[in-house]
Amino acid sequence: MATTRQRFNFNFMGKRKQAAVFSGLLLGISLFSLVTQQLNLGIDFTGGTLVEVGYQQTVELEQVRELLSATEFGDAAVQYFGSARDVLIRVAQVEGKNSADLSGELIDILKQSGQTVEIRRVEFVGPQVGEDLQEDGGLALIYALIMIFIYVAFRFQRRFSVGAIAALAHDIIITIGFFSVLQLDFDLTVLAALLAVIGYSLNDTIVVFDRIRENFHRMRKGTPVEVVNTSLNQTLTRTLITSLTTLLVLTALFFLGGELIRPFSTALIFGVIIGTYSSIYVASPVTLALGINRQDLMPVEKEE
């Protein structure tokens, strides 16, 4: 049975130039979008008040807007959240007003319509918290990258570290870019998802690197490009199956997990796809480009 299975023999590295162009294009679009239209940051980062209300019956957004227009919440953003009975209302910081009270006033206004309105969620984030979070979030990403760089350098070799970090930066920038291009809500859970993407993409990359290291020892004759190609082919089934099972559960989360967790699952689904691609087409080519060779890996053998 086992022998009937076809072994892959793709020339991945032969296409590394095309891949570089493709990655460059994605990075370019992401950076361009980030510069021109930034991110649609959620109130976790910007500060502000957000109220999610649930109606008994479906409700027209126009009706809600009308109710609010006569009040000081005239410029509040009103949208459906998951269904036509759930409405999300976002209010920016109102100057000279005790912002913690905003939510209470907002609810009183909505109740005037006579419909049964239930408060499902209120979030108020003060400007100082949002600012701290932006800073801490950025720092967290950087710390994670530094720790990973050191570990990979220690377990493999510095050139592998550079490759791994390049792949991770590639994934993060493009995932953030994806959120910027489509102007999706970027909230705290998306940041958590980004760190999970780092974890996932790194997992993939390490598996490939591990095989490359092993094959450098085993294949006495192959050129570095051949070694990398063989390694990628040997790990390809595993790469695809793991991505598949992960995507399976993430899809379940995306469709069944509810609106609140959707930005998170969106970021992860996109990140897993990009992460799978990058462990093949970014991490390895960068390591190759830096001139990895057999001698580099010799002393690391047989640890424990």
Place this chain on the structure above:
Amino acid sequence: MNRYPLWKYLLILIIVAVGCLYALPNIYGKDPALQVSAARGAEVSEITRYAVEDALDTAGVGYGDITVAEGNLVVRFQDEETQLKAQDVVKEALGRSYTVALNLAPATPEWLRAFGAEPMFLGLDLRGGVHFLMEVDMEAAVAKAEERYVSDIRTQLRDERIRYKTINRRRAEGLLIRFRDAEQRRLGIAVIEDRFTDLELEQPAAESDEFPLIARLSEAAVKETRRLALQQNITTLRKRVNELGVAEPIIQQQGLERVVVQLPGVQDTARAKTILGATATLEFRMTDEDNSAQDALDGRAPAGSRLYYDRGGNPVLLKKQVMLTGDYIIDAASGFDGASGSPNVSITLDGKGAKRFSDATAEEVGRNMAVVFIENKAETVEVDGEIKKRRETIEEVINVATIREQLGKRFQITGLDSTEEARNLALLLRAGALAAPIEIIEERTVGPSLGQDNIDRGFTSVKIGFILVLIFMAVWYKAFGLAADVALALNLVLIIALLSMLQATLTLPGIAGIVLTVGMAVDANVLIFQRIREELNNGNSPQASIHAGYEKAFTTIADANITTLFAAIVLFSFGTGPIKGFAVTLSLGIVCSMFTAIMVTRSIVNLIYGGRKLRKLVI
């Protein structure tokens, strides 16, 4: 080949058994319950239990188990309706010395509780409730400390008969004391240095008839002031939360000037906000009857007095000397004034306060005393991209009354607008004042229906994702896939068991972490199984292939998981609330999957194939 020693099987069995035991409480639901805890001076004991039983029996309210543990008494009920009815009954019976809070008590059977097994601790986004992040206004705390020094130094200098012109708090920081001559200043410095070691002194150049001295709090003293302000605020907040009657509240310091308050199940956030954030306190001052308020309005306020306004906006001139502050109040209860029927608050002072107050009022019989209501508010606003703090102090005279006799330990104040105000004021006076104003800088409220929705949706996603992966693995890897499926199920059980044992908070992102783990956990098995296939393809014997597959995949799995763990640890150390929950489940998932995917599948594979002659292997 491919056999495990007996101890390994036993170890695995024990871990699995313990895991199942501690995961088990999660399948029992929760009962509506009342949680009774003691407030002031009271104690929860068997006597309380009898009182509760008696009250419920008399009222004809049916109840289930009653347990007394850790200073709490928990009564379980059939349904929410009885629970609410019982709350009124028990409250009535026990009086104000106890707080009676609605709660959901885990319906874990007795024998499981004996092992200390409890269900997972659900975060606010799953159980509903309100989360506040509060920031203590440290500048105000330091300013208050400086105010205290002003008054202490004033008294000290007077006692030592050292003559000075004025003592004031400077606008920026520190105190400015102006002496009449160099000699007095020298004496003053000696006294201050001797008595107030926390102050650092500086002598600016003297001007004609003025000899200034600047006193600043030392850095250590400022630090200590801030620390105390935070501690005292936490204590006060805890008392206030107890007064509100909330089961399982969390009040925690976060960083150097922030406090997290989480109130599960609380829906009336408006009241919670007013009570927690209020800085209201009272001061009692004599009215200045020698001067008229009109003079002060014209800008000729006498030195020892200050102008206040009452609620109607009318000016009242009061002495600067405070007779009594709210700090001495040990009890306060709202009620109605017998004569006028208007809301009032009855106040009880502690011994020291009572003595001070009776001494002070003895000299003032026949004169007017004012009750001043003081409230500090702070808020942070963003103006043109800059974050600014805005402070406001409201000082209102709520009542002026003639002192008819010497006042002592107990007395009443009136002049309040509504019974609601009387009730809140009484609560605030009971719980004590905040050392410094606090501002709510983050609020997250989750309604109970959304909480339940989140639980349902979360668990549906886990279930569906889990089943999809199970099917896929079984189809793809046959018998080995089934071994991996068993491992995956165990992985899930172990994560839940660990979360329950650690009582780590499970949040919605935490559930997402579990979902993600389910997807990623099979990776280790995929790596192993692919290796086994490769070994078979290379023409190795089935047994050797199994052995080599596990062996060779191990370093890869370890490397890959450790790096993922790094990302999770970083996430944990920076994240707050829900995000921490994600980091926790992700890390636990990684650790558990290492065990289940390597050890557990190996033991199953060994049990099936180990020590036999195999001609071929289906994988």
